[in-house]
Amino acid sequence: MRVLVATASKHGATTDVGAAIADVLRERGHDVVHADAADLVADAGALETAGAVVLGSAVYTGQWLAAATTLRSRLLRMPDGPPVFPFSVGIRDVTLAPLDAAWLRPLRAGAPMHPPVVFGGRLRLEELSLRERSLVAIVRAREGEYTLWDDVREWAERIAARLAVDAEDADRR
Ligand SMILES: Cc1cc2nc3c(=O)[nH]c(=O)nc-3n(C[C@H](O)[C@H](O)[C@H](O)COP(=O)(O)O)c2cc1C
Incomplete structure (x- = not known):
């Protein structure tokens, strides 16, 4: 199956998580494209041709990044x-107020939708802008992986197993 892994990242941690997911799905025999969410926003057909979408975003001040939010809205509008x-x-x-609960709710009611998960990222002070550093200092977040x-x-x-079950169901129909 053609699986699209779309990630929105500022400092690379989410890209790396997406790459690890893409590797596993490739090992399980899927045709995987891992792309930056911002590039996909400009490519209107990208979501239509995907058999499944893994959509990930870094969280900054309780929000997904804009490109991932846009893709999320587009997926919501695809019945x-x-x-x-x-x-x-x-x-x-x-x-x-980390990870605003609204952003972690399932994307779509009644359609093939899977529960969202949260992975830890990383914080490397030398990668951050001055503004980001001051915000991080205020909340006393600690550097680390x-x-x-x-x-x-x-x-x-688990995604690979789910897709295998879905494919079997589709064959039986
Ligand atoms: C300015 C700033 C704000 C952040 N806000 C949040 C947040 O609200 N909730 C959270 O869980 N993590 C927050 N983080 C941590 C980032 O999500 C984490 O560093 C992540 O690995 C960044 O992913 P990226 O490298 O893909 O951009 C914040 C980090 C920075 C630098």
Whole structure:
């Protein structure tokens, strides 16, 4: 199946999580394209040709990045659209109200929709702008690597298993 892994990232952590997911799906025999969400926003047909979409965004001050939000809205407006597997990458203690619950709700009611997951990202002060650094200093977030790669790969394996079940169901119909 053609699987689109779309990631929105400012400093690369979400891109790396998306790449790890793409690797697992490729190992499971899927035809995987991993693309930057911002590039996909400009490519109107990209979502239509996907058999499934893994959509991930970094979380900044409780929000997904704009490009991922745009793709999310487009997927919401596709009633017969592909199944969507959403994930967020963040560091939960960085803001007072991290990961606004509304953004983690399922994307689409009644359609192939999968529960969203959250993975830890990373914080490297030298990569941040002055503005980002001051925000991080205010909330006293600590530098570090928070990604649990086994969890990422396990989730990707679950996606592969789900797609296999869906394909069997489709064959039977
Ligand atoms: C200015 C700033 C604000 C952030 N806000 C949040 C947040 O609200 N919730 C959260 O879970 N993580 C937050 N983070 C942590 C980032 O999501 C984390 O560093 C992530 O790895 C960034 O992903 P990226 O490298 O793909 O851009 C914030 C980080 C920075 C620098």
